[in-house]
Amino acid sequence: MFWTSYFLAVLAIVLAWPVPILLSRAHWPARDPFTAMLLWQAIGLAGGLSMIGAMLVYGLEPIGDNLIAGLQALAGMVFQNAPTTALGFWHLFALSAAALLTAHLVFTLLLTYYKIERQRRRHRELLALLASPSTDGTGTVVINHDSPVAYCLPGGARSVTVLSDGLMAALEPAELRAVLIHENAHLNQRHHLLLWAFAAWRQALPWLPTTRLAQEAVNSLIEMLADDVALKTESKATLIKAIAIVASGSAVPQSAPTLGREGHGDSGLQLPEGAGGAEPASTTASRVSRLLSPRPPLPAVLRAGVLTVCLLLLAMPTALLIVPGLLG
């Protein structure tokens, strides 16, 4: 039982730090965003599971040969007021930490859900008064604003895609279709659930590199997935043009002057690549460079390899925690 807790602790640390940093720097996710998305989810789940599992297994070590026996013994102590002398200080500390971390994660998940839902409800209320239905289809509304803006507000049957006047004026019909398909893909593929889970994960453990990197990666990957859906019906040139028009019209003026960038201005169409600078390329830049210079999809062997890793990541901590109890 001792080696189990050490193994889980090592797994938790590896998944919390080096693995997400390596994955966030890798180039292959742009070639297969779906598989990359599965891998990030597996890393998050396995990371949390092994973190809690390691502490639980360590804390229960003196009173049970495996997790299930240990939990039964602990329940006996708690409910029958039996003496807890078998557990040393560090065991009790680990058990409390495991309980607190579990409660913290669940609570943050629920709190984030509540906050997001409240903001969405308020947003929908205002839209109902300010925006007018679009001719482009149900669930699409137009708001009177000059900047080119397009977004979707998820909410089950009340999901709505919002376009601004400025956007409608700036885009050709085909480009507008590409934008709408892109936004609908977010809704159809339930991307808001991923955004929620990873936002909560980051909110719960903001000091852990994995949570920030995971959220940024997921934000970027869902855009690539939605782009791929748009590419099924609209041409690549149309989509690139739509992205470029909307992005160039909605730039956020930076507080710091962008003098440093002026020198690179003439270097043609080189978009910042993730590997180049210290700062990773923004989602928009990686989307455009992915469309401009597409690379072949991930070979089937590699894809299968990544999927196997996902399965192992989830199966290993689960098996280590549960199987010894079932066997014993």
Next chain:
Amino acid sequence: MASLGELERAVMDLLWAGQEAATANTLRDMLAQSTAAHDGAAGHVGKDLAVTTVLTVLSRLEKKGLVERERGTRPHRYRAVSSREDHTAELMHEVLGSAPDREAVLARFIGSVTEGEAETLRKLLGHS
């Protein structure tokens, strides 16, 4: 019979268009007029509308922080808290702002772009 949502929208349109605060009675009359003007084509907003229904709509809007009541006058006079443009600006600020906790609320077609990236994209457009 119009839904409460449609009525809320119609009442806000009137309050945003008018300069002065209005009583529920005035609003009811205006709603009835606008329906007559549209010959009923825009739905049955205002037709056989009771003042109590308008008051219900107003109190819902008040709860949402969109409408405020003038104190001291009887009957109560209602006004919009801020203009339609201000509300739109507030909404767009929420959409375009990049506060991390807002990122999960909605999915934008284009996230935050720096001025340098926008410049590169403008060049790209010029070349295509």
